[in-house]
Amino acid sequence: MGKPNIVVLGAGLGGSIAAFEIKAAVGDKADVTAVSKGDTFHFVPSNPWVAVNWRKRKDIEVGLPATLKRKGVAFNSVGARKVDPANNRLELEDGSNLAYDYLVIATGPDLAFDEIPGLGPHGGATQSICHVDHAENAAAAFEAFCANPGPIVVGAVQGASCFGPAYEFAMILDTELKRRKIRDKVPMTFVTSEPYVGHLGLDGVGDTKGLLESEMRQRHIKWITNARVTSVDPGLMHVEEVDEGGQVKATHDLPFGFSMMLPAFRGVEAVRGVEGLSNPRGFILVDKHQRNPTFRNVFALGVCVAIPPMGPTPVPVGVPKTGFMIESMVTAIAHNLAAILSGKEPDEEATWNAICLADFGDGGVAFVAQPQIPPRNVNWSSNGKWVHLAKVGFEKYFIGKVKRGESEPFYEKLALDVMGVRKLKS
Numbered sequence: 242m243g244k245p246n247i248v249v250l251g252a253g254l255g256g257s258i259a260a261f262e263i264k265a266a267v268g269d270k271a272d273v274t275a276v277s278k279g280d281t282f283h284f285v286p287s288n289p290w291v292a293v294n295w296r297k298r299k300d301i302e303v304g305l306p307a308t309l310k311r312k313g314v315a316f317n318s319v320g321a322r323k324v325d326p327a328n329n330r331l332e333l334e335d336g337s338n339l340a341y342d343y344l345v346i347a348t349g350p351d352l353a354f355d356e357i358p359g360l361g362p363h364g365g366a367t368q369s370i371c372h373v374d375h376a377e378n379a380a381a382a383f384e385a386f387c388a389n390p391g392p393i394v395v396g397a398v399q400g401a402s403c404f405g406p407a408y409e410f411a412m413i414l415d416t417e418l419k420r421r422k423i424r425d426k427v428p429m430t431f432v433t434s435e436p437y438v439g440h441l442g443l444d445g446v447g448d449t450k451g452l453l454e455s456e457m458r459q460r461h462i463k464w465i466t467n468a469r470v471t472s473v474d475p476g477l478m479h480v481e482e483v484d485e486g487g488q489v490k491a492t493h494d495l496p497f498g499f500s501m502m503l504p505a506f507r508g509v510e511a512v513r514g515v516e517g518l519s520n521p522r523g524f525i526l527v528d529k530h531q532r533n534p535t536f537r538n539v540f541a542l543g544v545c546v547a548i549p550p551m552g553p554t555p556v557p558v559g560v561p562k563t564g565f566m567i568e569s570m571v572t573a574i575a576h577n578l579a580a581i582l583s584g585k586e587p588d589e590e591a592t593w594n595a596i597c598l599a600d601f602g603d604g605g606v607a608f609v610a611q612p613q614i615p616p617r618n619v620n621w622s623s624n625g626k627w628v629h630l631a632k633v634g635f636e637k638y639f640i641g642k643v644k645r646g647e648s649e650p651f652y653e654k655l656a657l658d659v660m661g662v663r664k665l666k667s
Contacts, residue, residue, distance in 0.1 A: 245271045245342035247578060248331065250321055250511075252277035252305055254285060255543035255567040256347030259574065260314045262648035263345065266575040270582040273313070276331065276339065278320030280305050283373045284640050286564070286632075289410045289600070291376035292501070293383060293417045298373055301636070303643045312646040321511045326518055326536040331511075343581075345574055346525050346541040350506035351513075357398055359473030360504060366475045368501040370406055383414075383499060390423050391498030394478050396432035398470045400505030402559025403544075404433065404441045407503050408453060408606075409599050415460045416602030430495055431457060431464040432480055432502070434556040438464055442561045444551045444615055446595070446608040447622030453606065456624070465493060467555045470502065478502075487555045506559065508545055520547045530587040531574050540577070542570035551615070565596040566613050569664040571648065576665065590666040594619075600632040607631070611662065619661075 247267065249260045252275050260275040267273070282303040290296040309316045317339065323332040324346070331339045352371050354361025362369050362378050369375035386393075395411040397404050411431050418424040435441070438457065439449035457464055469481040478500060480493040507513070508523020517535030519525055524547035526533055531546075533539040544567075548560045569591035577587030595613040599606045605628030611619035642648075649664075 244269075245582065246340065247271050247273045247343045247345065248339060248341040249273065249275045249345045249347060250324070250331065251347035251349060251543075251545075252282060253347065253349050253543070254564060255349075255571060256345075257282050257305065257643055258568060258648050259345055259347055259542060259571045260309060261312055261646050262571055262575040263578055264312055264314050265648065266579040267582055271342070271578075272315065274315040274317060274339070274341075275305070275309055276317045276319070276321055276333075277305070278318070278334070280316070280318040282643050284636060284643075285371075285373075286406075287636055288370040288373055288376040289406060289413050291373060292368070292370050292379035292410065293413055294380050295413075295417075295602075298377060301373065301640065303640060308644060308646045323510075324512050324515060324518065326515065326533075326539050329538070342538065343578060344539045345578075346512065346539065346545055347543050348509045348511065348545045350544045351509045351523065353400070353505040353507050356400070356505060357470055357472060359475075360398065360470065360502060366473045366500065367478075368499070369504070370410055370501060371503065379501060386499040387418075387421060387423060389498065390418075390426040392496050393427055393429045394432055394495050394497040394500040395429065395502070396468070397434060397503040398505060399434040399468075400557045400559060401434060401503045402442050402506055403503055403561050404435060405561065405563075405597060405599050407431070407433065407501075409601065410501055411462055412456060412460065412601030412605075415462065429460075429462045431462050432468045432470065432478070432495070433464070433466055434468055434554075434558050435466055436554050436556075436558070437466055440554075440558065442551065442558050443595075443610065443613060446597075446610045447620050449606065449608060449622050452622060452624050456601065456606070468493075469556050473500075473502075483555045485555055505557075506544060512545070522547075524548075529590045530577050531570050531591060532577070532587065540574045542574060543567045546570070548614075560614070563595040563597050563613065565662070565664075566591075566593050568649075569593055572664040575648075592663050592666055594662055594664075596662065598628055598632045598635060600629050603629060605629050605632060609662070 368379035439453040513523035525541035573591040576589040608622035
């Protein structure tokens with residue numbers, strides 16, 4: 242009888258690290274296979290920089306096959322068409338099947354541009370920074386815009402759950418336009434489904450409301466909160482602003498020469514509609530051990546995990562899954578799989594702590610939330626030029642970590658221990 246096969250579906254921020262950490266945890270007790278569409282890792286947090294030509298694609302990508310092979314992880318770059326948990330297999334894009342004993346879903350999201358007419362880079366009128374391909378397209382559009390500047394609209398639509406990059410990109414655009422000495426020709430409006438600036442899908446962290454409102458005032462960026470984007474025409478965005486009861490109190494037709502709007506997320510097609518595995522939006526259902534309650538050999542981590550929103554809001558707002566929160570899920574799953582292979586029950590729970598660095602090009606805002614979901618033991622935020630430097634340093638560090646095939650080097654664990662930040666609950 243052969244060794245059990247653990248399949249990690251997805252090789253992004255969470256999946257790549259999961260493959261390394263799970264293999265390190267289980268050793269020779271199981272084979273580990275990573276499945277992804279394409280063979281390249283991209284550092285998604287750098288996409289805002291790509292979109293203003295501060296980075297090129299080659300600066301933020303890592304080839305996965307050689308690194309995974311060096312760490313003893315098999316790799317399949319075909320991608321999955323459908324997850325079949327009842328039969329413990331993946332149907333791959335080329336029509337073949339891949340059997341597994343344990344599955345770790347780390348696919349990230351499907352981007353729901355189609356839910357709003359005219360939204361998105363695929364036949365729509367707005368740009369995106371969710372994928373490096375989108376960021377490259379945005380960079381070309383931004384260069385064309387700078388030759389003929391006009392209004393800019395940036396933000397996140399109803400149902401979005403990842404607001405930090407929208408704030409980052411608005412501030413980065415402001416910084417770059419100042420460097421080009423054309424900021425005075427560009428009125429900017431921030432449009433968000435959040436009930437207030439700095440909510441972030443988390444009901445704020447520390448004084449993110451005050452910090453971000455102050456930044457936007459200083460940078461002359463107007464904002465519309467509780468906003469519902471109804472449709473987008475070329476050069477014109479149609480927005481409904483609602484009151485606390487969800488009733489429309491104002492409508493806005495916002496002209497733009499350049500716009501980047503983050504879409505709502507949903508589960509990828511390979512997992513949507515699988516009863517017991519995913520919710521109606523296609524997000525994976527998990528228990529406190531990151532394990533699916535119906536299919537007990539399936540685990541999930543990252544953006545694809547179902548997390549209830551932070552209470553009712555006038556316009557739907559999702560909960561973000563930040564980088565460190567995702568890494569805590571990775572560590573819990575690695576420990577729990579090792580326990581199962583040793584004949585024990587999984588007992589580790591991820592802390593879901595959040596550490597976030599939002600870069601503004603010439604400064605930024607940082608926050609720590611322990612745990613990410615209120616009520617919290619730590620609820621801290623700060624701003625300053627140091628955040629930009631820290632984000633640059635983190636980019637180099639994380640890309641280097643993927644190139645080396647490391648999940649958590651000793652010095653990272655030491656630094657986190659000093660800060661009192663844990664990945665696992667005691």
